[in-house]
Amino acid sequence: MCADVTQPDHTPETVLNMLLNAPSPAPSISEIGTVAEVGDGIAIVIGLEQALSDELLQFISGVQGIVLDLEPGRLGVVLLGPPDRVTIGESVTRTHKVVSTNVGTRLLGRVVDALGQPQDGKGAIRDQDTHPVEAEAPKILDRQAISRPLATGIKVIDAAVPVGLGQRQLIIGDRQTGKTSLAVDTILNQKNTDVICIYCAIGQRGDAVAKVIGAIREGGMMERTIVMSAGDEEAAGLAYIAPYAALTMAEFFSAQSKDVLVILDDLTHHARSYRELSLLLRRPPGREAFPGDIFYIHARLLERAGQFTKAAGGGSITVLPVVETQAENLSAYIPTNLISITDGQIYLSPRLVRKNQFPAVDLGVSVSRVGGKAQSRAFRSVAGNLRVTLSQFEELEDFARFGTRLDDATRSRLTRGAAVRAALRQAERDPMPAVEQLAVLVAAMEGQFDGLEEADLMSVMTTLRVSVRHTLGDVAKRIDDNAALCDEDRARIVELGHAARAGLGGDNGTNP
Structure with a gap:
């Protein structure tokens, strides 16, 4: 016997009753604007009366933009994508x-854009959080004094212009003076530390960024480095938000009690990108055609750096912004702005480049307003007279050009100064451990390099570094523990220096 199966009632009356009694969907209201104008990196939008400043807008073509100008009846929008994809209407x-x-941690070892999207062809970056690129700078009560050094591995900087963890130290100089090389060597010197590095390239050519990536990878630091590229071929809006995005990524790690080094290379291109966008949005131009808020965009960026208390995460963000000068003009608008915002500057001089002095750090103009308090005791005990020795030497060198007869004491000071300056030379991609730097400095200040030709001096330094590396492991450990160099340590270094000079012309060991 078959079961009685009840068929559903699909009569027109029943269907109509079901439709009438069904719950109505909640009404939604969305504002829709229209593109009135399109420029090179900007768009003028009308019809969005309730939009807010810095709000993200979505164009129907898929491009996104940031509201930068709020004016009656119109919005000035910075595009984060190709402007040729946006059409009027x-x-x-x-x-x-x-x-x-x-x-997040999955960005380490990757090359990304300002939005954190991969640019290295290694696939998508999954399971990542997103944070706003703009953030309020930490309060004073969330900060503490800078007391730990950031070792750059560069003799002249660690000795005379020290940088502390949490400091904002400007790298400034003309084109082709080695600014990027200085920053990359600082990243490479973090190989034996726990510092996380973020290299943000703003307005750089693709081949230049590729060289930096290659150097970082070859130096074994890529796994703890994020490379952000906002090239000159990309939208100006991405170049504008790139440094803020880099600081946002750094804040994620500093909140986990980690130390982060951020290189912003360079803020000159960032300022020019912002000037371009502002002029296209018809903002009133000021000095050098920059808008009136150009100081503010860099001030609110660099104020996010610092050494933070345990309640604020306990980490630190050290920022090394790079800025380019023209014809050594340190009094230009953007350089003076950044000098006043940062905690000191490392000035790379074209004059020293012409003398083949690399890195071309001019100690007469370079200064660190904070890092001296974070400098290790060993460097402080050795490098105290370094600036005085070099400044006196340069003054005497200028005087000696007139061919005046010099007494023996003056000639001796000239010889010592020339040796000390030559000892500060350092090849690219060769950051030095602290004990090797101190050994070279002690030997130079003690006169062990006096009178040597350049090739011989480099050979003696190489031999000395190898000897120090193999025999002064206990001294290196004490230096790492922030102990000063004692008289016995100095005597051992001087002895190794004598041996290195005595072996000149023989087997000087393996190059470091």
């Missing part, structure tokens, strides 16, 4: 969000 909607970037 295109629809625009609000997202009710601010622009954000990916953050």
